[in-house]
Amino acid sequence: MSSSNPQITVLGLGTGDEDQLTLGVWKKLQLAAKSQAKLFLRTKDHPMVQLLDANSMPYETFDPNYMSNETFERVYESIAEELITAAKSHASEVLYAVPGHPMVAEYTVQLLKQRCPSEGIELQITGGESFLDQAFLRFGFDPIDGFQLLDATSISRYALNPQLHTVIGQVYDTYTASDLKISLMDAYPDEYKVIVGHSLGVAGQEQIIEVPLHELDHVKGYGNLSLVWVPRSEQEGPYNRTFGKLHEIVQTLRSPEGCPWDREQTHESLRKNLIEEAYEVLETIDEDDPDHMCEELGDLLLQVMLHAQMEEEIGTFSVYDVIATLNEKLIRRHPHVFGESKADDADEALVNWNAIKVEEKRKKGIDVTQQSVLDGIPRELPGLMKAMKLQKKAATVGFDWTELDDVLAKVEEELAELREAIALGAEDGAQQRRDELGDVLFSIVNVARFLKVDPEEALAQTNRKFMQRFSYIEEQLRLKGLSFEQTGLSEMEVYWQEAKKVIKLDQR
Structure with a gap:
């Protein structure tokens, strides 16, 4: 590379076997040693560093950055910052060597790609053997069958696909393995076989261990060169959860x-x-x-x-x-969760929701000023639920009673009108009786609203109560060998009153 601009060259050190180090990277390291170019290693914790030491190649590492920063993200940001500063202050290019391949699971390289152009720094990336090469070789699967690579430190349940081979990197320690296990158990059975690979391809250090998923964090030896392989499933069970x-x-x-x-x-x-x-x-x-x-x-x-x-x-x-x-x-509709708005309680959240709904209608060309206050209530709602919603909507514009006593008086008024309709007789008052009964039910819903009771739930509970008490009557008659035809209403009423004392209705 010939340029007057500051330069950073990223080198991939491969997986750890010196026989797998690319010739181009080795030549670059030798040339750097002779020219006394600045060589940085992301970490000394890699088998290839032994080769550098054996050939007396000087280097500096960023291992102290791991101790001085609280998060991995901040570690990588600090490394990128120091590399950029070093490149600007050195006349020759700065070399940065990383484990594996620079473009596979190397966040520092991604940061350099983002920042170097705006900093006026030329960036060159030279590949090396990736840990994926050894994973394919040592685990023995063909990625063409379907494969995904995930990061154990930021794995998402939604990224897991049992139909794909899944290799998971960045399994640094037992704690990471434990978190990974919990995430995987959302998609795979507890006994599903997974494979842990330590230092794949490194002579004398490689370990390949198969364990059931629930024992993933029992495996010893997790470190920078650890992977977990979850073979794609040939079973229906995991796929059935998708x-x-x-x-x-x-x-x-x-x-x-x-x-x-x-x-x-x-x-x-x-x-x-x-x-x-x-x-x-x-x-x-x-x-x-x-x-x-x-x-x-x-x-x-x-x-x-x-x-x-x-x-x-x-x-x-x-x-x-x-x-x-x-x-x-x-x-x-949740800007207070996914945006910058705020809602300190449910009422504020509802105000946000309704305001956004109005804005959505405007964008669709709907003139909200021409809409009825009662619009937006589903036509097919059950009667009690629909009555409740109609009353709530009307109440928002002030069309409402102010006191519960007034509502109860309205119920009495509607009952009186129903009695009058009943007095008309079967033929003359059929339609009127139905209308007046509807008015009674509507006024009862109004009472429920003032009492802050859901009328559907109240009626559902009464239905359950009736069924339990009536079932008690049936059971008592069976025990005595009687049928309903052999039992009068007065005797059934006795059992009904017993049921009220014996059966405690679940108040859910």
Whole structure:
């Protein structure tokens, strides 16, 4: 390299076997020693340093930086800063030697690539054998089958793909291995076989150890030259925990080779299924049954998948568009979490949410000033829930009672009108009775709102209470060998009163 600009040349020292050091890197190191060029090593903790010592090649290391900085990120930033300063103060090029290949898991090199152009420094990178070369060789898999490289210090559950071979570097110590184990156990069974490789390719130091995943942090000897290989899975279990597998199954069910029933379904035919599955989830919440809830949430998710798959088949959108739209909306509507706004409590968060919804409507060309206050309430909501939402919306503009006594008086008024409608007789007052009964129910919802009680939940609890007490009556009759036909209302009332004393309803 001939230039008047400051120069940094990065050299890859390979994996540790001197026979694998590239000829070009070795020549560069020899020339540097003769010319007394400045040579820096990221760390002395690498087998190739023995070769440098044996040939009396002078160098400085950045090992002290690891002790003087609290995080790896700050360590690497400090190394880049010192290299840039050294390059500017030396007439000749500065050499920086790193373990392995400079472009594989070398954050300091990435920092130099970012900063050197703006600092007026020419940067040259000379490759070396990567630890991946030895991983492919010693672990014995072909990366063309599907492969990913991950960093143990920043691994994400969402990056794990059981269909790919996964090599994980930066497993520096037992603590890192323990954190890695926990992350992997989200995607793989506890007994899944993983392979630990220490100092791969380094004669006399190499170790290859196979252990079940749950023992990953029991392995001894973790250090700078340690890797973990998670072989790609040939089993259904790990892949069944992925969203991709679910998408694949639903596609298959709807395909010509799939299930005749699933192929015939439409948005309209599955309307009731969606509602029923949602209510079954609610039932598991009332039961406080996590296993049942897990199953029923899956059934509800299947309905979402089926509706999205129908649209994917005609090219309008896919379930991944659904996910992207939801992610974008959640981020956009939570600026106090993902942005710079603030919300100290739930009320403030709700104000932010509603303000953003209004802005979204404006961007879609909707004139919010022309919309009804009651807009935005789903047409198909259950009656009690819809009544509650209507009343809440009306209350936001002041259309509301101020005192609970007034609301209770309204209930009495509506009951009186219902009595009048009932007095009209079966033929004359059928429609009026229905109207007045609706008014009574609507006014009862208003009472619930003032009491801060969800009317759907209150009625659901009463339904459960009725079922438990009625089941008690049935059980008592069975014990006495009686049927309902042989039992009068007065006797059943006795059992009912007993049930009220005996059965304690779960107040969830």
